[in-house]
Amino acid sequence: MRSTDGLLSDKHFQLLAFLITSARGCVDEPKLYGPLRLLDAASRLIEIMEDEGKASGEVLRLRGLVEEAIDVLMYDQEEFVRLTDELSRELARIIRDQKT
Template sequence: MEDILKDDHFKLLAFLITSARGCVDEPPLYGPLRLVDAASRLIEIMRKEGKVNEQIIKLQKMIKEKMDLVMYDEEMFIEFLDELSKELAKILKSE
């Protein structure tokens, strides 16, 4: 069992489960915050496994730079989510 505790996939699983519980009592925009945080963590796992390209790394960079907006500017945070979605759409269209 000790090995599973060090596994990045398990760590993400634990984050998702505890985040789901946290969302029950947190402000509504914390749900999207937790989701983009999970996305960044997943990109990190993908990076370790050699499954990312520059476009995906750009998504992670955007998340790390802007996810804290939720704490002081909710409107800008929502705009960031829109921007992030557009960048993802660009990746999907290029494939």
């Protein structure tokens, strides 16, 4: 039998496992936990991109906004929604700037 040590320590696999288990968790959790889990996955993906040298300064700044939104959810749901709107706009700006 093959050792899974490499697989279990692989950040891509860890993200995959997080996404799959989060999908199940979202079934029974409050409505806003879905977006929270997606932002947590986004933060983890940015960390992987950074480790692989693929995260620009703009992407790293996105992570700051993501982490701010995650922190805010526990005490201000309206601000959380506003921050997810801001994240969407910032992502759209990054995409637009890449095309010009």
